[in-house]
Amino acid sequence: MHNNITKEKVYEWLSTVTDPEVPVLTILDLGIVRNVEVKNTDNKTEAFITITPTYSGCPAMDVIGMGIRMALLSRGISKVNIDMQLSPAWTTDWMTEEGKIKLKEYGIAPPVRLANNPLGLFDTDNVPCPRCSSVHTEMVSQFGPTSCKSLYRCLDCKEPFEHFKCH
Amino acid sequence: MRIPMNERLLYTLQIADNALILGHRLSEWCGHGPVLEQDIALTNIALDHLGQARSLYQYAAAQFNELPAEQKQPIFSSPALQQNINAGAEIDEDDLAYLRDGWDFKNVLLTEQPNKDWGYTVVRSFFYDTFNYFFYTELQKSSDETLAAIAEKSLKEVTYHMRWSSEWVIRLGDGTEESHKRIQEAVNDRWAFTGELFNMGQVDKAMLANNVGVDLNKIKPFWQESIEAVMNEATLSTPANNWMQEGGKEGRHTEYLGYLLAELQFMQRAYPNMEW
Numbered sequence: 119m120h121n122n123i124t125k126e127k128v129y130e131w132l133s134t135v136t137d138p139e140v141p142v143l144t145i146l147d148l149g150i151v152r153n154v155e156v157k158n159t160d161n162k163t164e165a166f167i168t169i170t171p172t173y174s175g176c177p178a179m180d181v182i183g184m185g186i187r188m189a190l191l192s193r194g195i196s197k198v199n200i201d202m203q204l205s206p207a208w209t210t211d212w213m214t215e216e217g218k219i220k221l222k223e224y225g226i227a228p229p230v231r232l233a234n235n236p237l238g239l240f241d242t243d244n245v246p247c248p249r250c251s252s253v254h255t256e257m258v259s260q261f262g263p264t265s266c267k268s269l270y271r272c273l274d275c276k277e278p279f280e281h282f283k284c285h
Numbered sequence: 286m287r288i289p290m291n292e293r294l295l296y297t298l299q300i301a302d303n304a305l306i307l308g309h310r311l312s313e314w315c316g317h318g319p320v321l322e323q324d325i326a327l328t329n330i331a332l333d334h335l336g337q338a339r340s341l342y343q344y345a346a347a348q349f350n351e352l353p354a355e356q357k358q359p360i361f362s363s364p365a366l367q368q369n370i371n372a373g374a375e376i377d378e379d380d381l382a383y384l385r386d387g388w389d390f391k392n393v394l395l396t397e398q399p400n401k402d403w404g405y406t407v408v409r410s411f412f413y414d415t416f417n418y419f420f421y422t423e424l425q426k427s428s429d430e431t432l433a434a435i436a437e438k439s440l441k442e443v444t445y446h447m448r449w450s451s452e453w454v455i456r457l458g459d460g461t462e463e464s465h466k467r468i469q470e471a472v473n474d475r476w477a478f479t480g481e482l483f484n485m486g487q488v489d490k491a492m493l494a495n496n497v498g499v500d501l502n503k504i505k506p507f508w509q510e511s512i513e514a515v516m517n518e519a520t521l522s523t524p525a526n527n528w529m530q531e532g533g534k535e536g537r538h539t540e541y542l543g544y545l546l547a548e549l550q551f552m553q554r555a556y557p558n559m560e561w
Contacts, residue, residue, distance in 0.1 A: 174439060175336025204340070205434030207441065233441075260445060261326035265333065269322065285441055 123163045123195065128154050131193055132167070135185040138178050139264050142220045145182055148172070149212025152203050162196040169200060170208040173265035173285070209233045210285045222248045227270065227281040245281045247272035257281075291360055294348045295391065296492045297432070298381070299534055300424075301341035302392035305382055306542070307413060308334030309549050313400055326449060330410070333442040340435050342378035350375045361389045365554065383553035387543050388536040395478035397533075397542045404457055404468040408475050410450035415511050416482045418447045419504040428496040451515045458519025465520065472516070473524050480529025482508070488534070 132151055137143045145151055153168040167186055171179045187198045210229040218228035227248045246253050252274040259269045260283075267280040311331035318324025349357065357370055366384040369376060395413055400406045421443055424436035457468040483501040485493070492498025516523060532538065552559060 171438075173333065173336060174340060174442060175332035175334075177332075204438055205430070207434070207438040209441075259322040259326055260449060261322070261329040263325065265329055265442075 122158050123156055123165075125154050125156050128156055128165055128167075128190065128195075131189050132186065135182060135189050138181045138185075140221070140224065140226065142224045143217050145169070145186070147214050147217030147220065149214065149217075150182070150208060163194065164197040164199070165190055165195045166199045166201065168203050170203050170206075172208050176265050178264075208285075210282065213282075221282055225249065225279060226267065227279055229282050229284040231284050233284045243281070243284065245270055247275060247277070248279055249277055250275040291352065291356055292488050292491045293429070293497060294345055294352075294360070295488045296498055297341055297345040297348065299391040299488065300432075301338050301345055301381070302390050303396050303413075303417075304334045304338035304341060306390070306392040306545065307396040307409075308332075308338055309545060310396065310398075310400055310409075311406075314406065319403055327406075330446050330449065333439075333446065337435065337439045337442070338382070339378055340438075342381045344431050344435070345381055346375075346377045361385060363389045379553070383550045387538050387546055390536065390538065390542065390546075391534050392542075393478070393481045393533040394530050394539055395475065395481065397539060397545055398475065398478065399541055401471075402467070403453075404464070405471040405475065407450055407453040407457065408468065408471040410446065411454045411515070412475065412479050412482070412512070414443060414447040414450045415508055415515075416479075416504075417443045419507045419511075420499055420501075423499040423504060427498070432497065454515055454521070455519045458516070458521040468519075469521055472521055473526075476524040476526055477528060477530050481531045481533060484531055484534065486534045 129146070129151075132154070133144045133146050135145045137145065137148060150169045150172060151167065152170050153166075155166040157164045157166070167190075169179075169182070169186075183200050186200060190198045211233050213229065221228040225248055227245045230243050230245050242257050244253060245255055245257075247255050247270075250272060252272055254273045255270050256273060257268060257270050258278070262269045262280050266282055266285065268283050269278065270281050271278045308331045311327050311334065314324065314327045315331075316324065318327060349360070352360075361367060361370070363384060363386040365386075366376070366380060366389070369380055369384065395409060398405075398409055400409075418440070421436040421440040425433050425440065427433040427436065454468065457464040459465070460468075483505045485501050489498055489501060493500050513523065530539075
């Protein structure tokens with residue numbers, strides 16, 4: 119029936135799994151899928167997916183795990199193995215350029231610099247407004263409604279917005 | 286050299302318990318923060334701690350399950366957990382978090398101290414976050430791959446924690462007369478709990494000897510320098526008191542832990558094996 123499912127096919131199917139909090143982003147956009155292996159035997163296909171969690175306490179990871187299982191089992195994979203790989207630690211540097219564009223269109227400011235170019239202890243990122251593009255913005259809080267985002271407000275168009283933190 | 290497996294397990298629990306107990310204390314602020322953004326900040330930080338605790342408890346449970354039967358018996362004496370162990374079941378992260386009594390917890394006493402008010406809460410985090418930052422920086426170099434990986438991941442989050450608590454110490458210390466007085470009081474009161482952060486217990490020494498654990502004496506000067514710099518900017522003074530509380534790592538806790546666990550563990554104890 120479903121024989122010889124390729125790795126590429128599985129990646130395609132994984133691109134339908136979105137972040138439950140930011141549904142415009144797929145798990146591929148986020149860069150959390152580290153590896154995909156596929157084992158075809160007889161008429162069965164087993165998939166081995168390795169993902170790296172974003173933030174330690176991120177509750178979306180459990181939902182994403184379920185999403186991966188559903189996306190693959192519903193398309194004929196007989197068994198889905200999900201492995202968490204902690205090291206090297208996930209970083210926003212693994213987010214795709216496409217993902218960053220989608221974030222901005224959604225109204226969330228994408229990570230404004232590379233994470234491996236860190237700030238001083240009390241420095242703040244200067245984040246442009248995703249709506250009006252003004253750089254005349256200020257940080258309201260380093261923490262937001264989810265682990266990955268901080269809160270800003272635009273001093274020109276007056277709208278509040280979230281910034282996906284450089285991590 | 287072969288490391289006694291139960292010592293590595295106990296070392297993991299020291300770190301995990303700190304994360305769980307402090308995370309729980311911070312979660313008690315949920316809905317009670319002075320302003321919405323700070324309520325959100327603290328609960329975010331609490332979530333980070335709980336996430337780190339989960340990774341560490343998962344590792345601890347895996348280590349425990351691999352021990353030969355006769356080594357499993359003496360590690361915990363909490364009856365609820367022993368019941369599961371004696372039945373031959375494998376334990377998991379939830380068993381460790383919800384079925385141990387206070388004497389089986391290895392967190393440092395600082396983490397279990399009550400929230401009291403915003404100043405006390407911020408001071409507790411300030412002392413602990415600064416320690417945590419230097420601790421995880423070193424733990425990244427551990428020869429234990431899992432601990433090193435957890436440290437690498439957690440360090441990013443802890444850097445934000447340290448920044449948040451340091452900023453608040455400065456704001457309150459270099460604030461109004463009232464805020465300055467109250468946060469100086471909190472610093473004076475909680476100072477005696479900072480020494481334990483750097484106590485090299487038997488387990489710490491064993492893990493250091495095997496390149497798994499952190500040399501707490503090595504990071505202490507960094508902590509002192511960092512604390513002093515922030516306190517100077519906050520116009521706060523460092524207490525002269527040298528006497529330090531200890532005992533957490535050996536399971537000797539302040540009376541507060543009992544009440545904390547009664548709240549944290551109530552549901553699992555009242556409705557065993559319940560799930561959301």
